[in-house]
Amino acid sequence: MSEEVKWNRTISDVNNGILANLERPHPTFYVAWGFAIICVIIGASTWAWEITKGVGITGKTSPVYWGVLITDFVFWVGIGHAGTLISAILFLFRAKWRNTVNRSAEAMTVFAVITAGLFPLIHVGRLWFALYWFPPLPNTNNLWPNFRSPLVWDLFAISTYLTISLLFWYMGLVPDLASIRDRVKGFKRLVYGIMCFGWRGTAKQWHHYEAGYAFLAALATPLVLSVHSIVSWDFAMSIQPGWHTTIFPPYFVAGAILSGCAMVYTLLVPVRKMFRMEEFIRPEHLEACIKLTLLTSTIVFYAYAVEFFVAWYSGNPYEWAIFEKRAIGPYAFYFWVMVFCNCIFPLIWWSKRMRNNVAVSMVVAVLINVGMWFERYNIIVSSLAEDFLPGSWGHFQPTWGDIGLTIGSFGWFFFWFFIFCKFFPIVSMSELKLIMPKPLSKKH
């Protein structure tokens, strides 16, 4: 890959190019940040309203007790998947384009998982009682959590994922923080010096660092695949029609990677402009990201088709009824938005010209994010609303409470992401140097 990339810069330009820009981002950065803060305020006030008034301010109603908030949870966990995929799996595959985007993708993962982690708390309403099911502690009756419950698995999976992603991200940051320490003076130097643990960049340190990085990547690879599989078991382990299917784990993983990659692209394009990183994040790297998105989009397309086929082929009338209703029933709007956004629009990327057209690609990437949100909504709501007994059927309608909390989650996510962009190098400098032409005295 790097052979094809035309670098106009050498490794000597990396630190200057990336760090100088952090100090004076484009004014649009502050506008975007301010907008994120407004969204956080909307979300926080909605949450306060929910705590005072009760969970009834959301659309949750019998029999749909998992509404928009669990949709948001699954959506944000899914967004969090591309980061570790890009960092770990592409690292093991030696895909060089990852070196320019991995830092922002990892940051995205960390903040997305933190955002996701809020939703079970928001969802339960009186969140202070949630303490009883968080740590594996017996309650007053000496009763332990049920380790056979997918929800407990999910807790373990998500917290492991958050911890490992955080470590992976921070580990990558250490040499770069040392680079900043060596550029700044006074108090800043002390802070960055502490944050980089006193990294000196000796051959020995690099040797152990590389070994540790490879092991962490090897551990994180099955983790990425497991986390969304386990999230899918929250659904698939039940007997609810539309959920109880073995295709769920791979289907969820593919969907998560699709939404994550689309989000990486959505974030990279503006950030690359705001911080003037066009020389380092090259069009070739953006294109590689799109190719991965296109690949996962086709996998998701296939999964949608197989899901329908299996529902029909199983001969199970309850299963088929749900799928029929998804396509032409009361939730058909959500279903077709999902199909068009995730499967049809990305097909435009088969054309190289379109892949390299940033405006078109940006629109498609945002549409994929919308589509993936609708996918989760579609899965959760349509299955819950109408199960085996027509007498217990209901209908779900999102309320302003749901919308406010969802807006708040986007604000919260971008708020942290922008803070990160301002104070940390959003391109991994030490890894970027690795894929640039090596500094050799004689040209080979």
Add this chain to the structure above:
Amino acid sequence: MKKRPGGVLAVYRYLDQVTDAMKKIRDRNDFKDHEVFSPTSYHEIEEAAGFGASPVRFFTLAGALTGTVTGFGLALWTDFDWPMVVGGKLGGLYSIPAYVVIGFELTILFGGLMTILGMLVMGRLPNPTQRILDPRFTDDRFGIFVPNAKLEGEQAKLLKQCGAEELRLIEPM
């Protein structure tokens, strides 16, 4: 506190020159405790240094195994502590398949934590008394520091021959 020795610091601009110097240094015994600095993890440097496999792997293994045992142990022990029949299924050994998830997640979690610990321990980090010999080593320059060497000594001569762009005396501190 023990004083850190002074010595000669050679700064290199090119990767092949520093690896060339490293290979020559390896066969000699007057370069005891020398340090090599690099802005990033070039494999050429690792090869030239001739390090064996990093012991970080033992940390990872120990962490991962502890995690597996803890995961299964936690789930099984709570089961024996208060047996519950869920969905008509007995706990304990009958529920092992369900506990694979817990065992797996804790394997990864503990393995990852220990990997980080291993990297820190082996890399002598965190290091509050570190000495930054040259700020350019985290930017684009390579370096070799030879403790207790003199500018007019044999070692400095060899470093210069290999193409060092700068040789500097570092005072003990």
